[in-house]
Amino acid sequence: MNLTTTVMMILVFFLLCSGIFQFTFASNLRIFNHTSEDKNWTEAQHECNETGGSLVTLYDDEDATFMQKYMTKSSSWFVSSVWLGLTKTRTNVTTWSNGAPFIFNRSSVNINDGQQICEAMDKNTWKGFTCSGKHYFMCYKDNQYVLIEKKKDWCQAELYCRQHYSNLVSISDEEQNQKVIKEGKNKTFWIGLLHDEWEWVDKTCSTYRTWSDLSDSAGTEAKCTVHVQYLFPKPIKPHECFQGATTFCSTGDTRIRVINRTATWEEALDYCEENYISLLWIKDVNDQEAVKQWLEVSGYTGTFWIGLRQSIMFGFWIWKDSPVLESNWKDDKAPEMPFSNQCGVINATDNKWSDENCFNEHPFICAEKILKY
Structure with a gap:
């Protein structure tokens, strides 16, 4: 460990103890997984629960498109029906x-x-x-x-x-x-x-309702739902809970939102704080995998602003107001002053971080908190 790194660690420890920095990482980025064996709805939800997650909730067309692409990329066979967490179980309408x-x-x-x-x-x-x-x-x-x-x-x-x-x-x-x-x-x-x-089994709030067909008798009686690929872009279809479908789970309580408009780092931060929570933060290897999965499946390329910024006073990198605990820098080394730029981007191709002039303009990635009752 060199002298510069040692000094930085001491400064971070001092600032954390003094209360100048506060840990804000109580959440995890949403990540997805599936299994190929068909199960009924109860069995599928139980399988998701065992990994700390739930059958997936869809929040918008972007989620539905991601699910469509995910199943196409990750399956060697055509998957017709995938369980969703939407069920007709609300006791108080x-x-x-x-x-x-x-x-x-x-x-x-x-x-x-x-x-x-x-x-x-x-x-x-x-x-x-x-x-x-x-x-x-x-x-x-x-x-x-x-x-x-x-x-x-x-x-x-x-x-x-x-x-x-x-x-x-x-x-x-x-x-x-x-x-x-x-x-x-x-x-x-x-x-x-x-x-x-209807309500989503993970008790989160979603306004997404793109039904394919509710008019047939099976649709009016069924209390569970599936995502049906060939019915896209209206993929939600009622499905009898005892029937089989593919299990698709998600864990985490923070959504990754890619904003395809260019802005400076400060402008991107303002936009994310106004419309979501903040520019994206990545707190550990699980978050890194979640970001990699979302960008790769969605097919994004290029560089995007994330919440990384370098302290001008001390030289170490932070997530706006919290320390970087797990990094993924290009060449495995954090850029150091006086030769570094003070803001951070992620490359969608290899998911590596690098420094950029904060006044450059890039698209950016926000973090959105999921509302849970």
């Missing part, structure tokens, strides 16, 4: 996102099978919209109601409220209803009411 009892009702929503409807305030009246639509939303904390004039889908709005306030607003009486109307400024905005017969 209409629920407030904060768990409050549904005792006050101004809703006119009646859902049909397969629908997921979320409630919004529209022209001072409760109105149901498809949950994947994007609207303003209202958060609350203590007795304060705050209208957030940013357009997000219902799950994204709920996550934002939990991160910055307490939750999406719930309404338990007419007095609260009038207060929400007053604070809503005559806008259309989400409130915390969800109408849905």
Whole structure:
């Protein structure tokens, strides 16, 4: 160990002990695996549980496309049906996102099978919209109601409220209803009411519903679902839970979001913090494998900003405000001052990190927290 490395380690230890740096790595990046033997839904979910995961939840078209490509790349045979974690098991079809009892009702929503409807305030009246639509939303904390004039889908709005306030607003009486109307400024905005017969087995919030067919008798009776490759781009199909399908699992509670627009490192950081959590961090070898899997299966090439930055004062590399504990530098050596650039990129071809001038422009990768109830 050379003198420079020793000094850096001492400085990192001092800063961690002093509280200047805080560990923020309580989460893990989402990673996927599958087995070829067909199982029924219960057997498949049990197999996923044994590895600390769950049958996969799809959050958007990007997830569905990834699943399609993953099965094509990793299977030597054609896979027709792959189990999803979506099941028709909700005991309460209409629920407030904060768990409050549904005792006050101004809703006119009646859902049909397969629908997921979320409630919004529209022209001072409760109105149901498809949950994947994007609207303003209202958060609350203590007795304060705050209208957030940013357009997000219902799950994204709920996550934002939990991160910055307490939750999406719930309404338990007419007095609260009038207060929400007053604070809503005559806008259309989400409130915390969800109408849905289906739920993902890992208890996460997803507005993704691209049914292939719910009209046949099997579809209306089945309580489990599969991803069907040949039905893409509407791959979700009801499937009897006792029948067989391929097991597809995921672990981790943070999504990898590749942003295909160019920006400087600071601009990328601002974008990720505004729309997700932050620029991507990679805390260990499992995270490194998750990033490699996502980039490789999705077919990305080129270099992308990640959350790496070099301390100008001390010279060591950090994830914004936390130390780098496991690295994957090009040539297996971290760039050192005074010859290094101060921001980090990852190469999608070999997953190696390198330094870049922070004012260069690259596409970038964000980390998105998965909302779990």
